[in-house]
Each structure stands twice: as structure tokens, then as C-alpha cells.
Amino acid sequence: MPAWLAIAISRIRGLLLARRLDDDFDCEVEAHLAMLTEENVRRGMPLDEARRAASIRFGGPVQIKEQQRTDRNLPFIETTMQDIRYGLRALRKHPAYSAVAIATLAIGIGAGTAVFSVAGAVLLRPLPYAEPDRLVRIFETNPLKNWTRNIASPANYADWQSQNKVFTDVAAYEQFNSNGSGANDVFLTGQGEPQGLKSLGVTGNLFRTLGTAPLLGRTFTDEETFEGKARVAILSNGIWQSVFAGDPGIVGRTVALSGRTYDVVGVMPRDFFFPGRDVQIWLPVAYQPSIFTRSRRPHWLGVVGRLRPGVSIQQAQAEMDTIARGLERQYPDTNTQMGVRLETLHGSLAFEPRPALLMLSGAVGVLFLIVCANLANLQLGRASVRTRELTIRRALGAGRRRLARQLLTESLVISVSGGVLGFGLAVLARAALVRLAASTIPLFAEVRLDRSVVLFDVALSLIAPVVFGVIPALRSSRPEGLNERSDAVSRDARFLRGALVAAEVALSVVLVVGAVLLVRSLMRLQAVDPGFDQEHVVTFKLTLPTARYPGNVERLRAWLEIDRRLREVPGVQAAGAASTLALRGFTWTGDSTVEGRAENDYERELRHKSVTPDYFKAMGIPLIAGRNVDDRDGIDQPAVTVVNQALAQQYFRGADPIGKRITFGRPQDRAPWITIVGVVADEKQDGLDKVVQPQVYSSVRQQMQNPLTFALRSNLDEASVVAAARREVQAVDRDLALTSVTTMKAVVDESMGDHRFRTALLSVFAGVALFLAALGIYGVLAYFVSQRSRELGIRLALGAKPKALFQMVVTQGMRPVAVGATVGLLGAVALTTLMQSLLFGVGAIDPATYAVATVTLTAISLAACAIPALRATRVDPLVALRDE
């Protein structure tokens, strides 16, 4: 065994067995002293003298023991423990300082950890698939239709799949609505009350492409994609547990879903989801094979591919570009300018929340720096108070490194305490964050306080003292310390503290400007007219199961009966339904031709909704001109439609659209003519911040849709309206269940959820930042006044006006503020332009915002300066002089 290893082992043993070895050595020393004493007694000394002589001859038993202890241990750990003990003692002795320091750090570290728990869950945590980095989303693009990330048509998907050599597999899933993950409502019967479940239609190869092994049973096979083979189902772990009580024999059992039976073939593991956590059951798409060859115009498939090993996403993109160009040549009718866009699957899932989360991560980083600057400032202030103590320590032989180390250890003690407290804050913040962050946390992410979050908290606690503790530690341990009198402060210490305050102010200004921009955006957003009256409207969704309502005749009969019954509910002023609710995106879009246009002049991406007559009345959407679609517009009557104002303006360019005719197709499609009978106000479709797109409303009699979302306007409370509605619906069909039950007010609220989330969070950060900056300004200035109380006293005694002294102190305090604010405003210009995409109705360089930020900052800084400045004017000259 090499000597160093033997020494190390022995020393570690020494550290672990310190108490026992100490006792051991005490005995040994006692024995030695006794023998020496005996020898002295034998030489004729009296006993007590013999003892004293023995002690002298031995050479100071206490020092020897101390030396032994040091040599036995690992000196590094021993000293560190000593410093930690000392640090804790120092903290206890200055509770106010410690409380401020620890609380500040807890806020900085807690905020950082909380934001990380969200941002990490969305942006960093790997997806629960095999080699998730190799999975990509494949979108259609088309500049003619303003598509940048569109879902694909089945025939294009099939051609991508068969022609490429870059993917091991390309799979697809249904995405019928622009809103949400594409899940449909299905109803599980035969398990007590009919139970609404979210299902997703997928191709047979989807699970193989994702590469996650099932927990039980198997996943789908390729043939199960097609009608006739497709009565199979895979359960999520969640419903396997909740509905089927974790039955281990579930595979092979059949379940009844919306009137059809399916064989359960597999159960997925707990962490698995696709594409969102809301999906509870996966079913094959059940298409006829011809869908994949003929259906090239409608687009409804989300497409996922797995890259072959060694193929980069760029190479895949190049190959897919070539395939898309081939399809464009082959099918000019449908594929003109139709391109392909690849994104990593994770990137596409996190596409929407990403900018806000990056902004918040940046903001919390800035807050962390402010916290560190504030602590550095506190420590510098305390170090100058501690000069006397440190000088004595140096005089007693503490080396410079030793002193610096002690101060850093003290910082670490503060920081770790702050980290522990901060983690507590993050735990508390989690629930609030999850509630606030409705749409910023996408359906796939689950915010957990897992190991990575704990590690992040620990990392911040360890980084913090390096950031805030090093400069003060190095400064305080400087040799000049020996010459410093306790009340004399070097010029550069003051400069350093001023610089720190300026930095805090600059960073705070950036946060304040960002927060004000978001607040103004939110105010603009709240002022937006959604195009309907959101008060007193209850809504819910109904899905007619295909098994019992196979054709339009049965469906229409059910819809009309339900609609009629709901209109007659006492206390309900109006009731109607639409295929897609306001603010819930769109279900389908298509080409459209206005009568009298040239052969190649047609409109794209016209949005379609089917409604019952009283939908507009129930929603409070004003009729601008003409009439509603109503009971007259039956299937055997001339086709009519109502359009929104956006359509009237864009398609008719100022002309009156009433009585004009359009088709739902391109000129060459020779689609039937449809007469426009009315114009309604624009209801918001994709969000309050989005421009309304042209839209037609057809009668559900002429343009059948399923599911429908009903809206009921009533002054009664929500619960009784829902109860009455449920009664009426189940009077028509006992097995129908209401889903997505909510109010329009909640829908509007929810659509602003992510705006509100980031605004609230950034405002809190900015508020804390301002408070800390004010604390910094106050601290430096208060110290300045206390240092110069003698000078101030003399000035007052010599007749200086208090007002002049007040001004002098305030000027002194505001100098770093002015510097910091200038730098901060310039920095804000650079940084806030990055958040342009998060703003609504205000530019990033918004003069009013900058004015508000500057005024707020100035007011708070002046308040922070005023207290020490007032104290300066009240210095008692006698007391100040006696102080010396």
C-alpha cells in the first residue's frame, strides 16, 4: 500500500473516530505524565512539584494534544467544520443580517428552482420514447395557404412513408381540431355509468415508431390500421388503474366504446403519453386503404417519423424536400407549393410555450444576479464593520487565504440555508404555478419536483456564494486591513458598493421594463372585444356515437330534438350549437370561389362552422346584415350560409355580400353554389390576440357536423343550467354524456391564461428586484451617513442648512442609480426586443413603458435615499464628536 493511501485511510479513521481517539490519547498522556512524576518523586521531589516538573518536561500536555488532534484528522475538513461552526455562530449573533441575507437568497434560489421545475419539465425532460432524439414531427408547408406547420393529408403521408430512405418508420395520428392534442370523446359503456374518455386515432405502426414497450400485452400491428381489423384498443396506465382497477387480466377482454366493442390488446407504462397526457385510450384510425391513395386534399394527420441511425435531421429534410417536389409535379392539382418541414418531436411539442419559458428563465436568471449583487453589497457593508475582528485575526496569525476561506465558508452557510428555504418556497410555488400556467405548461409536460429540480436548487446554492462572496472575501482579507482603522473606509470599497448598486438598478430596470410591457399587453388583451357576450353563457360538448347514429338523418333528428328541448328549458333565454366554439380554433377549412371570378382566382383556407339557428343569439354575436340561417334552410331547400365580417371585407372588397353566391371549392371543382343570406360580427377564433379569419356558418341541417358544442344563455347559476341541460339531453338519449362543460367566461379567461401567467410571474420578479435594489441603495447610503456622521455634525454645528445636507446625501445616493438606470434602459431596449412575440398591442420599444419604468424606479430610489438623508440632517453634533 502506498504511503499516501495509508495516511489518507488513517486520517479518515481519525476523523471518524475523533472522540474515541481523543480519549485514548488522553489516557496515554496521563500514563506518561504519571511515569515522569514517579521518576521525579524517586529523585526526591515533593509530589506536587514532581507533577509540575513532569508537565514541563513533557512540554505542555494541552498543546501536544491539540497538535495530535490536528495531525490525526483531515485538516481540510476539520477547518471547514470549524468555519461552518464559526459561520453559524456569527449568523446567530447577527440575526437581522442573517435573516435578510437568507431570505433574499431563498427568494432568488426559490424563484430559480420553481421556474426550472416548469421550464425543465417542458424543455429539457426527455420524452418517454426509445431514443427520443431521433423522433421528428413532419409538417406540411404551403406559402399559398400561409401554412408553416400544418397537419398532412393521408395520401401525402402515405407517399412520404413509402418514398423516403431516411426514416425507419413514419406513423400518423388524427388531429381534427386545431385546438388541443387531437383527442376525441368516446364513451365507455358496460362499466356502470357511461364514461367519457379521450381517445386518439393512430396508424398501426405509431407505437413501433415511438419505440416504447407496452406494460402489458402488445401494441398495434400494421394491418390494424385498416377498417375490419381495427377493433383493438390500447389503454393508458391512468385508466387501466382508475377504470379497470389495474386488472392484470385486462388484455384480451373486450370493452364497449360508443356502442362498438374493442379487444384490449395492451396497456402502456405509467410515464407514457402521446401526444398529450389527456389521451386515455388509443384506437386504430380504421381507414379503408383507398384513403391513403385518394385523400390528398383534406389534411388531418399529425405525422411522426423515426430517423434512421446516422441520418441527421438536415439530411432528412433534404430528402423530404425532394419527395415533396416530386409530389408537386405528380399532383399539381393539390400539391402546388406544398413543402415539408421537419422539427424534432420534442421541439414541436414545446413550440408554443418555448418563448415564454425562455423569457421567464432569463428573467429569473437576472433576478438571481440581483440577489447576488445585493448580498455582495450586504457582505461588503458587514466586512467594513468587521474590520476590527478581521484585523485581530490577522494579527493572531491567520493567513490571507485562511481568512478568505473563512469568509467564503460563511457565505456558503448563508447560501445553503437560503437554498433549503428556497426549495421550500419552490414546493409552495409549484401548486400556484401549475394552476396559473394552464396553457404555458403544455399537455405533455408534468411538473414534478424530481431529482433534477433538487440538483438545480443545490447547484444554485453552491454557485451563489461564488458569485456574491468572492469579491468581499478577497477584499476583506487584504493585507492593508492591518492598517485600517475600524472607521476608515477605503475609496475603492465605496466605489465597489456603488458599482454593485448600479448593477442591481440596471438589472432591475430590465425586469421592470419587461414586466410593464407584459402588463400593458395583458391590459390591451383584456380590452379586446371577443365578438360575443361572455357573461351568462354555459357550454358543453355532445358527441353522437357512430354506432347508434350512423347517418346524417339519425344525427340531424337527434340534434334538432336536443336543440329544441334546450331552447324550451325555463330560464334559458337562448340555446344553440356550433361545430366549433369561439376561441377553440377550427375543425375544417377549405377552398372557396366567389361567383364571377376568373378561373384561377379563388380563396383558400375558408373556415367552416355548422350551427343551429339560435347559436348567434345564445352567444350574443350581433347580426350585422341580412338574416340568420334558420329552420327554413332544410336539406331540400336552396343552400345558404351566413358569413363573418372578415369574409365580407376580404372576399367582397367592400361590396355588399348579401345575396351573392360562393362555392366551397375551387372554380374547377364545379361545387354547388351557396347563397350568402347574412353577415355576423367577428367572433374570435384562435385567441384574443389573433386576427379573425374569414368564416362561413352553415345550418347543421345542410352541413352535418358531429360533435357539436352547445351554448346556453341564462341568468340562472351554472350548476342548475347544466343539470337541466343534462336532463333534456338524456331524455333524448340516456347514454349521451356532456363533456367539456364550462362557461364562456372561463373559456375567455383560459385563452388569456398564458399571458396572465407570464405577466404575473415577471411582475413578481420585477417587484422583488426593485425591492432588493432599494435595499441596496438604502444600505450603502445608510452606511455612508453613519461613517460621516462626524463630518455631518461639524457641518451642522458650523451652520450648514439641513436642506443642503439632505440634498448632498440624496445626490450621493442617486449617482449609482442614474448610472444603473441608464445602462439598464439601454439593456432593456436590447433584451425586450427578444420578447416581441410575447407582446400584444405594444411594441418592444414603447416610450410609455420606458417612462413608467423610469418614474417607478426613480420614485423608489428616492424613497430609499430619503431615510438616510433625513438621518443626516438630524445628526447631533455633540454626539457625533463624542463618538471619536
Added chain:
Amino acid sequence: MGEAKSDILQGTLDLMVLQTLDAMGPLHGYGIARRIEQISEDVLQLNQGTIYASLLRLQQRRWISASWGTSDNNRKAKFYAITRAGRKQLAAEAQNWERISGVIVRLLRLAER
């Protein structure tokens, strides 16, 4: 980051302790200290306590071992004994010491001329 000490003095004491234990067999701290004082004919007046720093160093390197026993006058005391590794070290150190002291003696003689 321990304080620097005179390595030569430390080494000398260590060598003397090893040699003593090699020659005398197991001894307690007091015995070792007394023996070194006798041999040096009281030229070396050391604080007997410093012997323990040396004993710890030698133990840490596993050149000596320690165990509790009873002294001649029936007192409980810790006895130190040289190990095999300690003998090897002693041989090497002794050789080294002789070589260096030879050089120093010659050097000093040269300087006298």
C-alpha cells in the same frame, strides 16, 4: 494547508524512534523518550511530548503498530512496536542518513581547510 515544519528535524526524530524500537523491542512513549535521552547522553533535551507527533506519523505510515499493555510497574500504557515495513524503511533511511552525513562531514572538513 498545514504550517511548514523543519522536515529534517522531523525525519531525525522519526529515525531515532524507529531505531530505538528496532533495538529495544516494544516500548511505551515514556520508555522511548527516556531511551533517546539516555543514548544522546542528554545532549538532546526534547520535550517528551513531541515524541507523540512522531509516533503518530509513523503509525499513519504503518511503520509501527500500537497496542495497550501493562508496564513494568503494573501501569496501563500503550506499547509501540516496529513493523516489517518499518524495518525496511529504517534500513533505507539509515543508509541514506549515513550517506548524507558522510557528505556533510566531508564538506565541513573541506571548509575548514
